[in-house]
Amino acid sequence: MKVNRITTISGLFAVALLLGACSSVSGPQTLSVGESTGSIIYGVGAEFDPHFLSQNVVKDDESKAEDWDSVIVRRLDMMKPSMFRAMVLTPWYEPENDNDDPDVIDWSRFTFDTPEMQSLYAELDYAETRGVKVILTLWGASIGNWLAGENNGNWVVAPGDYEEWAENFSALIQYLIGEKHYTCIKQITPVNEPDWEYFMDGKAGPSSEYIKMCRILDERFRSDGIRDKVAFNLSDNSDGGTGTHRYLRDCVKEMAGITDIFNSHTYIFGYETPNKTVLKWEKKNAALAAKAGKGHIVGEFGGNQCTGAARQRDIDWYDRGVLMVRTAVNALNAGAVGVSYWNLIDQNYNKNGDYESMQQLGLWRYVKSAYSTEPYYDSIPCDYSLRPQYYSYSLLTQFIRPGARVFPLDAKDQYIAATAVLNDDGTWVYVIANQTDSDRSYVIANDSVVGDFSLYRYTENELPSDDSMLPVVQTMTAGTDGLSVESPAKSVVVLVMNPHD
DSSP states (O other): OOOOOOOOOOHHHHHHHHOOOOOOOSSEEEEOOOOSSSBBOOEEEEEOOOOOIIIIIGGGOOOOOOOOOOOOOOOHHHHSSEEEEEEEEEEGSSOSOOSOTSSSOGGGGGOOTTHHHHHHHHHHHHHHHHHHHEEEEEOOTTTTTTTTTTTTOOEEEEEEEEHHHHHHHHHHHHIIIISOOOOEEEEEEEEEHHHHHOOOSOOOOOOOHHHHHHHHHHHHHHTTTOOOSSSSEEEEEOOHHHHHHHHHHHHHHHHHOOEEEEEEEEEOOOOOHHHHHHHHHHHHHHHHHHTOOOOOOEEOOOOSSSTTOOOBBBOOOOHHHHHHHHHHHHHHTTOOEEESSSSSSSOOOSOOOOOOGGBBBBBBOOGGGGGSSSSSSGGSSTTTTTTTTTHHHHHHHHSSSTTOOEEEOSSSSEEEEEEEEOOSSOOOEEEEEOOSSEEEEEEOOOOOOOEEEEEEOGGGGGGOOOSOOOEEEEEEBBBBBBBBEEEEEEEEEEEEEOOOO
């Protein structure tokens, strides 16, 4: 499935890219591997909300249940993500209040066999068999659901009763871990982006109510004997559209004792954003979390070309594949312990929703017929066609593994991000995301690390004609004087150390 570049970069962003390019440097530049960030990588993955089987397949629009195995599972097996962030909604399993006593669970009133829950089980089954860590996020109380508070919102809001919310979430985790025996659910997050959902006035609001809710949730999990079964991944704040750290700062200050890890989201960085801006944002996040002795994950990230919650103007651009890797590399270089791209696939979050509501920020598209009203429809080669960033981001999911340590590299250019990663098995991975219009030459110097490296390269004219991963371009040998590598303009180059015999 050859992916064509359907949309071209506007003049504005072309200028931004040219500004990012600096004059050619004579001779190769040395990239020296120095000190690590001190962070241990938790995972590199994507948002994977469980809607495909319960919302897409039932729309009668040419998708089939068997596409789960033949497309989604097959591609995931090639990508090898180590982390999923997955949504859950309360009506899926408790459409009506089980009873009026939040301290007593009436299990007979729960609906753990709904199509939505079956879709969730399919995702958890995959994660369980492949060793993928799942961050389960109870997205919020659905509008019209008995748990919804009086907040204004589009489709999910803050719960109106924190005790009932805690009972609801506890019941879900007790069932998934105690009855279904899933061990892949490593972390839970209550309420997506609470700085928006609690205060829908367009500003990141005070965090006092969220903190209160999380404390009640912690107490409930402890009383039900499941607090040690999952880590609490809290804050989950957006960047407020401006890169603010206020919400995270409040959460760190008030919830250090009940939080196991913190996370924040961002959609404010783009082609014109220099590395230093991304680094500054995430270094502040990581430093705040470190005050509580915790790590920080970039729980959602994308670009800044947003046109509503379900679209970004550059989603089909080849260049986005470089930008997403550059953003992720900067986050890891700044001390993040993980990154999760929004999101894995295009899909419907509501089977009754119209085309405009379909989430279209995936690494690949949905069935071709769903895009029939688009001017680029004839350019789509087939169902589930790939976007270029599928190939570039997969270089990170495949080769940066949990337990790895990150050693930032300085490419001396604000639009080239580079890093060295030491995996737990002793193998090194080098990543260079060159967003400029200039080819560059480097020598990676790494304390006499010698051995053979496989070189992978994301360039526009070398994308596979099918959905296979990018192939090894060549094998290179690192000597005691370093490893020489060429970084073409607008490319991602990844070098992976071959295991010792």
